[in-house]
Amino acid sequence: MTAPANTAALAEVQDLPEAEAAKAVKDSRxxxxxxxxxxxxxxxxxxxxxxxxxxxxxxxxxxxxxxxSGKQNDLGLPDFALLLDGLQAEREQGITIDVxxxxxxxxxxxxxxxxxxxxxxxTRNMATGASTADLAVLLVDARAGLLxxxxxxxxxxxxxxxxxxxxxxxxxxxxxxxKSVFDRISHEFKELALSLGVRQITAIPxxxxxxxxxxxxxxxxxxxxxxxxxxxxxxxxxxxTATAGGFRxxxxxxxxxxxxxxxxxxxxxxGSIKPGDSVAILPSGMVANVKQIVTFDLVRNAAVAGDAITxxxxxxxxxxxxxxxxxxxxxxxxxxxxxAQLVALQPGGIEPGKRYxxxxxxxxxxxxxxxxxxxxxxxxxxxxxxxxLAMNAIGKVRLSFDELAVFDTYEQNRATGAFILxxxxxxxxxAGGMVTAKRSDLGGIHRExxxxxxxxxxxxxxxxxxxxxxxxxxxxxxxxxxxxxxSNEIFETPD
Amino acid sequence: MxxxxxAAEQPIDHSKTHSRTNRQESRDHMHKHTSEFDPHLKDPVxxxxxxxxxxxxxxxxxxxxxxxxxxxxxxxxLYSIGKDSSVLLHLARKAFYPGRVPxxxxxxxxxxxxxxxxxxxxxxxxxxDLDLVVHTNPRGxxxxxxxxxxxxxxxxxxxxxxxxxxALDAGKYDAAFGGARRDEEASRAKxxxxxxRTPDHKWDPRNQRPELWNIYNGNIRRGESVRAFxxxxxxxxxxxxxxxxxxxxxxxxxxxxxRRFVERxxxxxxxxxxxFQPLPGEQIQExxxxxxxxxxxxxxxxxxSTATTLDEVIAxxxxxxxxxxxxxxxxxxxxxxxxxKKREGYF
Numbered sequence: 037m038t039a040p041a042n043t044a045a046l047a048e049v050q051d052l053p054e055a056e057a058a059k060a061v062k063d064s065r066x067x068x069x070x071x072x073x074x075x076x077x078x079x080x081x082x083x084x085x086x087x088x089x090x091x092x093x094x095x096x097x098x099x100x101x102x103x104x105s106g107k108q109n110d111l112g113l114p115d116f117a118l119l120l121d122g123l124q125a126e127r128e129q130g131i132t133i134d135v136x137x138x139x140x141x142x143x144x145x146x147x148x149x150x151x152x153x154x155x156x157x158x159t160r161n162m163a164t165g166a167s168t169a170d171l172a173v174l175l176v177d178a179r180a181g182l183l184x185x186x187x188x189x190x191x192x193x194x195x196x197x198x199x200x201x202x203x204x205x206x207x208x209x210x211x212x213x214x215k216s217v218f219d220r221i222s223h224e225f226k227e228l229a230l231s232l233g234v235r236q237i238t239a240i241p242x243x244x245x246x247x248x249x250x251x252x253x254x255x256x257x258x259x260x261x262x263x264x265x266x267x268x269x270x271x272x273x274x275x276x277t278a279t280a281g282g283f284r285x286x287x288x289x290x291x292x293x294x295x296x297x298x299x300x301x302x303x304x305x306x307g308s309i310k311p312g313d314s315v316a317i318l319p320s321g322m323v324a325n326v327k328q329i330v331t332f333d334l335v336r337n338a339a340v341a342g343d344a345i346t347x348x349x350x351x352x353x354x355x356x357x358x359x360x361x362x363x364x365x366x367x368x369x370x371x372x373x374x375x376a377q378l379v380a381l382q383p384g385g386i387e388p389g390k391r392y393x394x395x396x397x398x399x400x401x402x403x404x405x406x407x408x409x410x411x412x413x414x415x416x417x418x419x420x421x422x423x424x425l426a427m428n429a430i431g432k433v434r435l436s437f438d439e440l441a442v443f444d445t446y447e448q449n450r451a452t453g454a455f456i457l458x459x460x461x462x463x464x465x466x467a468g469g470m471v472t473a474k475r476s477d478l479g480g481i482h483r484e485x486x487x488x489x490x491x492x493x494x495x496x497x498x499x500x501x502x503x504x505x506x507x508x509x510x511x512x513x514x515x516x517x518x519x520x521x522x523s524n525e526i527f528e529t530p531d
Numbered sequence: 532m533x534x535x536x537x538a539a540e541q542p543i544d545h546s547k548t549h550s551r552t553n554r555q556e557s558r559d560h561m562h563k564h565t566s567e568f569d570p571h572l573k574d575p576v577x578x579x580x581x582x583x584x585x586x587x588x589x590x591x592x593x594x595x596x597x598x599x600x601x602x603x604x605x606x607x608x609l610y611s612i613g614k615d616s617s618v619l620l621h622l623a624r625k626a627f628y629p630g631r632v633p634x635x636x637x638x639x640x641x642x643x644x645x646x647x648x649x650x651x652x653x654x655x656x657x658x659x660d661l662d663l664v665v666h667t668n669p670r671g672x673x674x675x676x677x678x679x680x681x682x683x684x685x686x687x688x689x690x691x692x693x694x695x696x697x698a699l700d701a702g703k704y705d706a707a708f709g710g711a712r713r714d715e716e717a718s719r720a721k722x723x724x725x726x727x728r729t730p731d732h733k734w735d736p737r738n739q740r741p742e743l744w745n746i747y748n749g750n751i752r753r754g755e756s757v758r759a760f761x762x763x764x765x766x767x768x769x770x771x772x773x774x775x776x777x778x779x780x781x782x783x784x785x786x787x788x789x790r791r792f793v794e795r796x797x798x799x800x801x802x803x804x805x806x807f808q809p810l811p812g813e814q815i816q817e818x819x820x821x822x823x824x825x826x827x828x829x830x831x832x833x834x835x836s837t838a839t840t841l842d843e844v845i846a847x848x849x850x851x852x853x854x855x856x857x858x859x860x861x862x863x864x865x866x867x868x869x870x871x872k873k874r875e876g877y878f
Contacts (some may be wrong), residue, residue: 164741288598293630301597
């Protein structure tokens, strides 16, 4: 047993997790979660505690830990932060500079934790960790309550598509387990989360240091709290799957082991498929039917999102790496222009008009990026911004392709709506992005000498007029305030 | 390139084994034993489907294998014969089925591996129709470098790290699959799935490329390379459970057998090799012993065990409280020892 005697003693007076029963086969795929918090909220202690109490720390690792730290905390436990800060640079600087992945499991489920840095300058790393996460654990110090950094993290997490939040109100022992403190902080947080469109919210009062409400309950100390422990909340969390919606198979590789066999290999990125289904090959638009779904183990009669398969079609069609095989009904968007949101990940930022490589699924193509606006994290508002998006900036951009691109919106399908940008000069990954819409044809019709008549709600017009792009060409613009009825008349009159 | 197992005794000549035309020809051949694709030729499937947890890990690994094989010109798989390599090989076979594994396996032979490892390696290559490349550092061989005469650190540096660099350079490989897992050791927790290496095989932990979703950036310049880790998100327990579920063959060293050994510096050292010399006062013992990891026998501690089947090994594992690297002398030198070795090019 790795749990030291004093944890066992604590367990006697506290609730044991229900999952102490029989060993069961894990009945779901691993829950991926991200933990975020400000510098001193005790995040490393929390994760250390999770690993320790779920017995993911082995004896020799614990021994190395106490040898390295040479000190123990006042509970006789090793310094958990040292368990986590794997890189020497971090030990020296005492901070966590990169996303680290941790693994633990209970009898019900296994977990992959993306442990991300709290420092503001490492926002990009948080976005990285959030990209694969189903759930975010946001940590606050009970004494300090929500900080601006909490808002930033919650905003980034929701932007990256995370729909479930757990608020860990930590160091609760230091506010004398005061229920009113918990009520105030959790109320404030729920308002924040709802404003971001996140509805699945669990707030938990805890002391990671003492192990209260992390793995083990603390009902004797906080009798007024009847919610789950952190681990219980994680066990109950849902995993998002893209099984609803149309079938998507980004083709990674064409397998031709002999003249008689031609299969398209990839991981199903959405929906499901069975032999006989009609599919379109995008972007070409050719149509075929599925003949066979081949895997090493057996020829299958169906495949769903997440399955790595080899698909055989019933006719010779031109399919190569980077193409997408999609259900004939409910195809993704195909076009030359898309709107997207992205996070700038590198010191050079994202430059307007520069040609980047864009990689989405298995497809890599050239793209020009035009910033439109930037998210002000402190207020949560989008401000017009047509210049370079600096590192850590979150921007709305327009993507313009030379060749047809294929996307779903990120909201509909995380796998087929996400992309990265690669700088052709450095080969580095410079942005992570999410497609929000296919751009209307309007963007493509601008020709010299032509005019475009827009009819907008007055407030949107005001916002547009406040932009720098607008101000710079104010003299080229005619503005007239008209009624909605008059607008309809103009737009319904044929040219 | 096939049958290059004989090259074990001498440095390999990659100019012969790796001409592009040869590679292309061998790349997509069917498995030897299935002349034409016909699933009914296979044994009927009797094993139950994988549980969703292992299935998700398997799917992810297959995705990574296919992505690297498609994106890079000349990938190779590092094959160390251990349980993680065995899982890696199994996943590679699955990923490219019904085709062959479309890249060679590279084994760095330090000359100090257990003979049972070498026999197992050759058997796997034969059974699964694999292209196997074996490399031993010719300089180290000439100078007679070994862990007893030169110390474990220097031995590892020359016979493993330097040898690996030689083999990767000679093969002009631009991607190398490895079986490393993030749960193994602290510095690995932050390693990417595509881990970038400079032309001299250095890893810069402070300057890693961000890796979002399952979209991997394979853009590199000539001379640069990527180490790809399909097992990144697996834990030791996952590896064992997968071996059990998929019935993956393992070297017999993982199972307890009556072996001769000595106890040295808290480690149970195998004592059946002719090069083994007992230290003054050391008693050669005999008993049931197995190994949790495989490597050079003087650096790999055994554990006392009666587990002679996979189920018994797993049963032992579930109550084991000591992490698997504990048997390895290499990690214990100093804090951050693995990170230091990795920066120098150790896998």
